[in-house]
Amino acid sequence: MLPLLRLLQDGSFHSGEALGAALGVSRSAIWKQLQSLEAELALPVHRVRGRGYRLESPLLLLDENVLAAGESSPMWPLRILPSVDSTNAEVLRRLAGGQVPPFIILAERQTSGRGRRGRNWVSPFGENLYYSLALQVDGGMRQLEGLSLVVGLALLRALRAAGMTAAGLKWPNDVLVDGRKVAGILLELSGDPADVCHVVIGIGVNVNMLADRGAIDQPWTSMRAELGGLVDRNEFVSELNRQLSLYLGIHQASGFSALRDEWQDNHLWQGRNVTLTTGARPVSGVVLGVDRSGALRLRVAGVEQSFSGGELSLRLNNDS
Ligand code: BTN
Numbered sequence: 135m136l137p138l139l140r141l142l143q144d145g146s147f148h149s150g151e152a153l154g155a156a157l158g159v160s161r162s163a164i165w166k167q168l169q170s171l172e173a174e175l176a177l178p179v180h181r182v183r184g185r186g187y188r189l190e191s192p193l194l195l196l197d198e199n200v201l202a203a204g205e206s207s208p209m210w211p212l213r214i215l216p217s218v219d220s221t222n223a224e225v226l227r228r229l230a231g232g233q234v235p236p237f238i239i240l241a242e243r244q245t246s247g248r249g250r251r252g253r254n255w256v257s258p259f260g261e262n263l264y265y266s267l268a269l270q271v272d273g274g275m276r277q278l279e280g281l282s283l284v285v286g287l288a289l290l291r292a293l294r295a296a297g298m299t300a301a302g303l304k305w306p307n308d309v310l311v312d313g314r315k316v317a318g319i320l321l322e323l324s325g326d327p328a329d330v331c332h333v334v335i336g337i338g339v340n341v342n343m344l345a346d347r348g349a350i351d352q353p354w355t356s357m358r359a360e361l362g363g364l365v366d367r368n369e370f371v372s373e374l375n376r377q378l379s380l381y382l383g384i385h386q387a388s389g390f391s392a393l394r395d396e397w398q399d400n401h402l403w404q405g406r407n408v409t410l411t412t413g414a415r416p417v418s419g420v421v422l423g424v425d426r427s428g429a430l431r432l433r434v435a436g437v438e439q440s441f442s443g444g445e446l447s448l449r450l451n452n453d454s
Pocket of ligand 1: 263319
């Protein structure tokens, strides 16, 4: 299906005959593939008698050759899948099957994209970025301390390089623009941190999505909505790889403390009055920053407390 999509991605009309000739198949084979595009990838195709077929809106597909050409130094091996349940789940399966990290899985679409705290991550075809990087954890728990915050910094740098100057971080690792989420990070571990362990760094970025293609349960935006034009996802992946390689290198060599000030400088809610949902009961306080392990420091009723854990969620209080 992908070769056909590459011909259609410009959003212009293509006759069934021309498509068949380009791919060396019959017109009826093209027609069948177009039906699969609509059914399996939920991609609307318009058909006009006498003109042919076109996608409802143009796409810029991810391309392994373009990505390889865009890398100035050798990066992690990478695979692009047309559709998968979740790139994180796929990486975990590949690790379980013996694939040796580091490697990256990208997908054009996720059918069960996973967000933090059991949420769904809306993942329509060809519009956004669904990226998972598998790494081996060699340094035990220390290598994991603050890791998700460091990934957030790298992601923020990549977004800024693409022109998203107003983007900032929200603890632990959301990227927001004007209070609306543009990207999120989900780290998953496999194995035992005291022994052989792998971490999957899952990154979702709303790149070119303009309409809610699912049921997004929080304020959101996309790079395209902020920048006013279609974003080249291949270029963005290359920049993200560069920034991740840089920041993960610093983190591995010097730990989170080397990046703590930079993280706090980019924390949108530094000094703000917030409420943290901890599962049991909400805690309100003023954000002091993060500690050397990446835990959130709050001043609660005059006393400093630290909070960490994947189930925590932070919101801004109206009075701050
Ligand atoms: C969040 O809730 O903010 C985290 C969202 C993480 C989504 C990404 S998309 C790529 C990777 N695969 C998944 O299933 N989830 C992450």
